[in-house]
Amino acid sequence: MTPTVKQLRAFVVSAQSDSFAEASERLHLSQPALSLAIRKLESGVGGALFARSGRHMTLTPEGQAFLPVAVRLLNDWTEAFADLTELFSKQRGKVTVAALPTLAAGLLPPVISTFGERHPRVNLSVHDVLADEVGQRVREGRADIGVSVPPLDSDDLAFEPLLLDRYVAVCPEGHPLLVGETVAWAALAGVPFIGINRLSSARQAIDRVMAEVGGTLDIRCEVNQIATVGRMVAAGMGISVLPALSFRQIAAAGLGHRPLVEPVIERRLGIITRRRQPLSAAASALHALLRERAAEAP
Known part of the structure; x- marks a missing residue:
């Protein structure tokens, strides 16, 4: 039989007390309930853990050997539930x-x-x-x-x-594409273009739309970082297309943007x-x- 936590606690507290009366008070158990828990534990392990003399008790050699094991088991049990509580309460x-x-x-x-x-x-x-x-x-x-x-x-x-994100044309200030309130995708064809990584989902969407409108991008340079796109466009090296969320990261002096239409693409x-x-x-x-x-x- 596997001892229960209640039995282990009864054993440890009893071993650390001068009497069953003191142990029962510390455990908030009646003495008969405490004695029953100890007897069940002893029955399960196959022998006496306490030598009783009237109201007093001492550990048998087997009880002395088991006490540190029982203490460790109780501590592990307590720590396990404390850890679990911390996980559920987002403390850890x-x-x-x-x-x-x-x-x-x-x-x-x-x-x-x-x-x-x-x-x-x-x-x-x-x-x-x-x-x-x-x-x-x-x-x-x-x-x-x-x-x-x-x-x-x-x-x-x-x-x-x-959320939904739309694509915007990103241009250096003063660029002709910034004259209107929007830019048609087809208007990007043939304009010097700074491209982002071909493996990115945004670049794949850009290439797909340009193919649909029958235009070809004049890729002058391809980069991996959105911040690099912004610096190159601001330096006048070309225009680009970015998701609107991306443009908000690089919005700075020297850059302008317009929503892309015909078609309006949302991701x-x-x-x-x-x-x-x-x-x-x-x-x-x-x-x-x-x-x-x-x-x-x-």
């Missing part, structure tokens, strides 16, 4: 997020700041990666939450939309999780905060 834990660079730099910073203030003992790790890798990291359990465009081949992934951005894998309490708190922040976004 770890959350890993995989996010598009656009969202890692645009949406996440205020979310991370607020989360850190509310749950300072939860470790938060953010990986800014391309869309395909966001889904893959969530699928493989290397990320608790993904923040990205809807994943492909997503039978095992859930996508919760958060859905949201939270990716595993369908059959519940989130931890800490990850759920971050999930709720992302939704809250997205609802406040302009």
Whole structure:
């Protein structure tokens, strides 16, 4: 028979007391209930743990050998539940997020700041990666939450939309494309262009739309970082196309932008999780905060 926690506690407190009367008072148990717990424990382990003499008791050699083991077991039990309580109360834990660079730099910073203030003992790790890798990291359990465009081949992934983003033409100040309030996609053809990484979801969408309108981009340079796009455009090296969220990260003197139309292209951005894998309490708190922040976004 496996001893119960109640029996172990009865044994340890009794061993650390001068009498069963004192032990029963400390445990808030009647003496008959305490004696029954000790007898069941002794029956389960196969022998006496106490030598009784009237109201007094002493540990048998077997009881002396078992006492440190019982103390350790009780401490492990208490610590295990204390750890679990801390996890559920978000006092401790770890959350890993995989996010598009656009969202890692645009949406996440205020979310991370607020989360850190509310749950300072939860470790938060953010990986800014391309869309395909966001889904893959969530699928493989290397990320608790993904923040990205809807994943492909997503039978095992859930996508919760958060917001819609549109594409904008980014130009140096004074560029002819900034004259109107909007820019048609076809007007980008033949204009010196600074392209972002061909593997990014945004670049793939840009190339797809240009093919649909029958235009060809005059790619002068390709870069990986959105900030680099902004500096090159501001320097007059060409124009570019970025998601509106991305432009807000690099908006600075020397840059202008206009919404792209004909067609108007919107991309859905949201939270990716595993369908059959519940989130931890800490990850759920971050999930709720992302939704809250997205609802406040302009």
